[in-house]
Amino acid sequence: MSCEICKPKYRPLFETIFWRVHLVPDQAYLGRCVVVLKRHAGTLSMLTADEWKDFGQMVVRIELVINKAFEPDMFNWTCMANDAYLEEYPEPHIHWHIRPRYAKPVALAGIAFEDPDFGKHYDRERKNIVSDDVQRVIRERLLHYA
Amino acid sequence: MSCEICKPKYRPLFETIFWRVHLVPDQAYLGRCVVVLKRHAGTLSMLTADEWKDFGQMVVRIELVINKAFEPDMFNWTCMANDAYLEEYPEPHIHWHIRPRYAKPVALAGIAFEDPDFGKHYDRERKNIVSDDVQRVIRERLLHYA
Numbered sequence: 112m113s114c115e116i117c118k119p120k121y122r123p124l125f126e127t128i129f130w131r132v133h134l135v136p137d138q139a140y141l142g143r144c145v146v147v148l149k150r151h152a153g154t155l156s157m158l159t160a161d162e163w164k165d166f167g168q169m170v171v172r173i174e175l176v177i178n179k180a181f182e183p184d185m186f187n188w189t190c191m192a193n194d195a196y197l198e199e200y201p202e203p204h205i206h207w208h209i210r211p212r213y214a215k216p217v218a219l220a221g222i223a224f225e226d227p228d229f230g231k232h233y234d235r236e237r238k239n240i241v242s243d244d245v246q247r248v249i250r251e252r253l254l255h256y257a
Numbered sequence: 258m259s260c261e262i263c264k265p266k267y268r269p270l271f272e273t274i275f276w277r278v279h280l281v282p283d284q285a286y287l288g289r290c291v292v293v294l295k296r297h298a299g300t301l302s303m304l305t306a307d308e309w310k311d312f313g314q315m316v317v318r319i320e321l322v323i324n325k326a327f328e329p330d331m332f333n334w335t336c337m338a339n340d341a342y343l344e345e346y347p348e349p350h351i352h353w354h355i356r357p358r359y360a361k362p363v364a365l366a367g368i369a370f371e372d373p374d375f376g377k378h379y380d381r382e383r384k385n386i387v388s389d390d391v392q393r394v395i396r397e398r399l400l401h402y403a
Contacts, residue, residue: 155313155334156320163313164306174302185349188301188336193358196331197376203331212339230343235378 116204117151124250125172125257129165132173134250139239140187140210141217141224142177142253153203155190172257173209179256181219183211187233220248262350263297270322270396271403273315275308280396285385286333286356287363287370288323288399299349301336318403319355325402327365329357333379366394 123131124144131147146169148162158166174186187210195203210233213226222245228234241249269277270290277293292315294308304312320332333356341349356379359372368391374380387395 154320154331156317158313158316160310160313163309167301167304167306167309170304171302174300185300185338185342185347187339190334191378192331193333193376193378196358196360201331212342214342230339232337232339232381 114151114202114204116147116206119147124176124253127165127169127172129162130169132169134246134253136240136246137238138224138241138245138249139237140212140226140233141219142181142183142211142249144173144177144209146173146207146209148205151202152205153192153195153201155205158205176253176256177209177211180252181211181213181217184214184229185212186210187212219252220245260297260348260350262293262352265293270399271318273311273318275311276315278315278319280392280399282386282392283384284370284387284391284395285383286358286372286379287365288327288329288357288395290319290323290355292319292353292355294351297348298351299338299341299347301351304351322399322402323355323357326398327357327359327363330360330375331358332356333358365398366391 119131119133121133123133125132129149131149133145133147135143135145137143177183189208190205192203192206195201212229214229216223216225265277265279267279269279271278275295277295279291279293281289281291283289323329335354336351338349341347358375360375362369362371
């Protein structure tokens with residue numbers, strides 16, 4: 112097993128029983144996080160009833176935290192793992208991307224975080240890898256409500 | 258209330274207690290379906306524990322049905338509702354897109370269904386709106402296993 116997702120690269124923002132929520136460095140969508148299943152499993156069909164129940168509670172918590180911190184207008188949720196299938200022996204590990212979406216820019220740490228495609232599909236080409244200092248500011252604002 | 262999603266345009270493939278699964282006309286990803294919550298609610302935070310439990314069971318069923326019918330390699334799941342926010346008074350209604358992804362083409366009804374971006378993000382520009390006849394063939398193949 113060489114699954115990269117099993118070895119978290121970042122400190123989690125918070126954890127639930129079965130899920131771990133991490134802020135990611137690309138903050139093109141302010142507050143963007145990844146939600147990782149704590150055990151190694153590759154498809155949504157493999158989730159247990161308890162893991163879905165806990166997922167639902169995690170969704171309420173992370174949406175509430177981001178709503179209080181940055182007041183987005185809505186959220187995009189995706190579960191993909193496409194990259195895993197570029198490997199000769201795919202080892203997919205269930206994880207979710209949550210992208211908060213904003214009708215208006217949000218000013219934080221001297222940066223105007225914008226969402227020029229609000230109301231449309233997110234744009235993966237538009238990246239905003241923020242510095243460690245800015246990540247810390249975003250993280251602390253979120254943790255204040257977590 | 259003028260929510261378009263509350264009034265289904267297509268006959269469902271199948272229903273569970275809280276969700277309705279519809280095949281969609283754009284079959285760029287063979288077997289692509291949309292999964293609609295039967296009541297009007299706008300964000301994942303609003304789902305009840307029972308709706309999540311039923312969602313998990315629906316995921317097992319639709320992934321199994323598509324696996325048996327067309328043998329994809331994996332699935333992309335997304336929950337967006339971006340379009341709703343282009344309206345002056347957004348009325349989002351929770352729905353999921355499921356796109357089966359394929360390492361190899363699948364031949365059906367005289368068409369080679371291909372997935373040239375397998376292992377990468379789906380391509381929304383690549384469309385394949387199939388005829389009513391072809392939709393019927395896809396639908397019947399799926400229903401055979403539903």
